[in-house]
Amino acid sequence: MTMTLYHGEPVGPSLTVLAALFESGLETDLVRIDLGLAERHGGAIPLGFEANYSVEGEGPVLVVDGEALVDSVFIGCLFDDLAPECGLRPTDPYARWEMMAWCRWMIERLAPGAAALANLAWTTPRLAALDDASFAARIAPIEADDLRARWAQTRAGILSDDHRAASEARVHEAAKKIDDRLADRQWIMGEFSLADLESYAWLAPMRALLPAAFEDKPRLAVWLARVAGRPSVVRAAELARSADPVGSFAPGPEINRWG
Amino acid sequence: MTSDVTLYHWEPNANSGKPMLTMVEKGLSFNSHYIDLLAFDQHKPEYLAINPMGTIPAMTHGGRLLNESTAMMEYVEEAFPGPAMMPEDAVDRWRVRWWMKFLDQWLCPSFSMIGWSLFIGPQVRERDPEELKAAIERIPLPERRIAWRKAIYGLFSEEELAESRRRVDFGIGKLEEALAKREYLGSSQYTLADINLFNSAYGLPSMQPDDVNDEKTPNLMRWLRAVARRPAVRETWTYSRVPRFAERILPLIEEAA
Numbered sequence: 001m002t003m004t005l006y007h008g009e010p011v012g013p014s015l016t017v018l019a020a021l022f023e024s025g026l027e028t029d030l031v032r033i034d035l036g037l038a039e040r041h042g043g044a045i046p047l048g049f050e051a052n053y054s055v056e057g058e059g060p061v062l063v064v065d066g067e068a069l070v071d072s073v074f075i076g077c078l079f080d081d082l083a084p085e086c087g088l089r090p091t092d093p094y095a096r097w098e099m100m101a102w103c104r105w106m107i108e109r110l111a112p113g114a115a116a117l118a119n120l121a122w123t124t125p126r127l128a129a130l131d132d133a134s135f136a137a138r139i140a141p142i143e144a145d146d147l148r149a150r151w152a153q154t155r156a157g158i159l160s161d162d163h164r165a166a167s168e169a170r171v172h173e174a175a176k177k178i179d180d181r182l183a184d185r186q187w188i189m190g191e192f193s194l195a196d197l198e199s200y201a202w203l204a205p206m207r208a209l210l211p212a213a214f215e216d217k218p219r220l221a222v223w224l225a226r227v228a229g230r231p232s233v234v235r236a237a238e239l240a241r242s243a244d245p246v247g248s249f250a251p252g253p254e255i256n257r258w259g
Numbered sequence: 260m261t262s263d264v265t266l267y268h269w270e271p272n273a274n275s276g277k278p279m280l281t282m283v284e285k286g287l288s289f290n291s292h293y294i295d296l297l298a299f300d301q302h303k304p305e306y307l308a309i310n311p312m313g314t315i316p317a318m319t320h321g322g323r324l325l326n327e328s329t330a331m332m333e334y335v336e337e338a339f340p341g342p343a344m345m346p347e348d349a350v351d352r353w354r355v356r357w358w359m360k361f362l363d364q365w366l367c368p369s370f371s372m373i374g375w376s377l378f379i380g381p382q383v384r385e386r387d388p389e390e391l392k393a394a395i396e397r398i399p400l401p402e403r404r405i406a407w408r409k410a411i412y413g414l415f416s417e418e419e420l421a422e423s424r425r426r427v428d429f430g431i432g433k434l435e436e437a438l439a440k441r442e443y444l445g446s447s448q449y450t451l452a453d454i455n456l457f458n459s460a461y462g463l464p465s466m467q468p469d470d471v472n473d474e475k476t477p478n479l480m481r482w483l484r485a486v487a488r489r490p491a492v493r494e495t496w497t498y499s500r501v502p503r504f505a506e507r508i509l510p511l512i513e514e515a516a
């Protein structure tokens with residue numbers, strides 16, 4: 001099995017997948033791409049239908065024997081399937097259910113909100129700095145109409161008041177959910193797991209944008225520091241090339257259209 | 260029944276049908292608890308005590324609660340004996356999970372939006388307006404509150420319905436391609452992804468006969484019949500109480516048999 005991981009700066013889904021890889025002890029080639037400039041679609045990666053229509057949007061891509069795999073939690077599950085002792089997932093079926101349901105909440109509720117706020121703050125200025133022709137050339141190869149539309153909206157800095165309010169509410173909810181969860185434990189599942197990585201990767205960047213969501217949550221603050229200090233996360237963070245990788249987002253999951 | 264597993268479900272389709280069909284395929288006996296979605300049973304205090312999200316389905320195993328239908332299916336697969344409903348190969352497993360997410364978060368919400376605008380909304384709209392208003396207020400998840408409001412008052416925009424129709428048409432094409440490539444969805448064996456899809460797609464040949472038929476989508480039709488032929492599918496439909504849903508699947512089951 002040959003594996004190549006195309007990843008962006010260690011933030012959001014790229015952080016989850018890089019840290020999960022280091023947790024697993026598996027070997028892959030690492031290739032850095034600038035997800036925020038649509039380099040994923042530059043032609044070097046053999047994107048298939050699944051990668052083109054990833055619900056996660058512009059996350060990292062793991063190419064396994066020529067097939068492009070996406071969606072950070074499922075790449076994490078794959079690492080865990082390949083290295084079952086690595087602890088990315090608990091072994092008990094009920095704990096596994098709880099972890100998958102937890103990650104689903106983060107994917108479906110936190111991620112779209114966090115991505116919308118992060119992109120407006122950091123990706124919009126990057127894209128607005130491109131001239132029209134260069135932007136058009138970068139997004140032309142994107143297959144999914146709805147993803148291409150999100151790129152155009154991101155460049156134009158469009159986020160409706162309703163969507164902004166819903167996005168902020170989700171960041172607040174996620175921060176509270178994690179803080180509550182930590183009342184009797186150090187990690188979300190008791191032991192460290194993929195749930196810590198996925199939650200951290202989306203929530204931590206929000207400290208810069210919505211500090212109010214983090215106020216008076218001492219357990220959350222300690223957990224954020226604990227995850228940041230995890231050797232796999234430290235190793236992923238060391239791959240950063242920018243002074244602050246938090247600015248390296250890319251259009252993420254869409255805000256749910258239907259309940 | 261003596262089972263320590265109870266499933267809280269509505270009709271044996273969509274999200275409710277996912278864990279139910281998985282249980283039946285695994286040969287797991289369970290207590291069935293029908294929650295009438297159209298009577299807003301899912302927002303009543305008795306049910307909120309079981310599933311505070313007020314969504315269907317939920318299950319209990321002993322004293323433990325589970326919700327989120329896709330995660331429930333994986334639990335049923337892992338916690339109980341019976342035939343394997345996930346492939347062995349790690350990349351196949353990834354693909355099965357990918358498809359389930361694509362269905363849960365991209366394609367099926369579009370099916371659902373159309374279904375709610377055409378069927379659920381009109382069905383419920385006739386009731387006492389004050390009662391409906393109160394019913395909406397009781398919905399715990401804000402997204403579900405918005406969904407019900409749109410369905411009841413017919414507030415779907417033309418634009419969002421058009422986008423849902425686009426996704427359904429596009430999705431049908433992609434399903435056809437995927438099922439031309441592999442015998443089942445994402446792998447060469449019947450898995451949780453097939454259960455997931457079947458529960459939302461069984462009505463396509465009868466509801467969109469011009470788009471889903473033996474000429475245009477031969478692989479999707481082959482696959483629909485193969486799944487419809489399974490005894491477990493027939494068994495789950497014995498739990499149906501709304502004839503309108505059963506009417507849509509029974510012809511497919513009969514024809515496939």
Ligand SMILES: N[C@@H](CCC(=O)N[C@@H](CS)C(=O)NCC(=O)O)C(=O)O
Pocket residue numbers: 259273274275296301313314315316326327328329398403406
């Ligand atoms: N992600 C959840 C969604 C559950 C869900 O929304 N179910 C719908 C029925 S298919 C529901 O409960 N609707 C009731 C309501 O909105 O009041 C799952 O997969 O279980």
